[in-house]
Amino acid sequence: MQVRNQIENRQRWMAVLARTKCDDLELAxxxxxxxxxxxxxxxxxxxLVLVRGRAGGTGSPFNLGEVTMTRCALRLADGTTGFAFVLGRDQRRAELAAVFDALLQRADDVATESRGLVAQFxxxxxxxxxxxxxxAASTKVDFFAMARGTSPE
Known part of the structure; x- marks a missing residue:
């Protein structure tokens, strides 16, 4: 159970890091x-990575198109590895995301501080x-159809 929680946490952290802007990663x-x-x-x-979609979120999958992605992998001096996959061409952003991924796996004060930063992100x-x-909800329009009927007169 503990291993499963670690995997779920790492997936969540990596998703957050992949969506974080480079300036925010640099500040952190x-x-x-x-x-x-x-x-x-x-x-x-x-x-390039092929992106797939589903009509209405539940229909049959179809190929939507390709998007640009940057990936990298690194190893800290203590042997911890970090990976990153980010949309776009920003290599520095991918590098910082990989560094934070590696830091989050450690069991020291830097990892604790890194978890706090990722929680803020x-x-x-x-x-x-x-x-x-x-x-988006404020622009929602409800359409309805009125039934045609005969006048009671």
Missing amino acids: WNKLSIGLHYEWLRRPETG EAIQASRRELKSRK
Whole structure:
């Protein structure tokens, strides 16, 4: 059960990091102010990924198109590996996301502080989604059809 929770947490953290803007990751990195050495397992590289969709979210899957994605992998000096897959071409963003992925797996004070930063990113993203959802809901139009009938007169 503990391993499952660790996997779910890591998936959640990686999703949050993939959606976080580069400027926010850079600020968080500077806030940590640690001298970190790592080696590249896979330098940041950009390519295309096929995106699939479903009509109405439940229909048959179809190929929607391709999007640009950057990926990388690195290993910290202590052997912890970090991976990142981010949409777009920002190689620095992928690098920082991979560094944070590696830091989050450790069991020290830096990992605890990193988890706090990722929790802040998650809260910011949730509030942005909520705001976007409220804006969309305010423009909702309910259409209805009136039944034609004969006049009682």
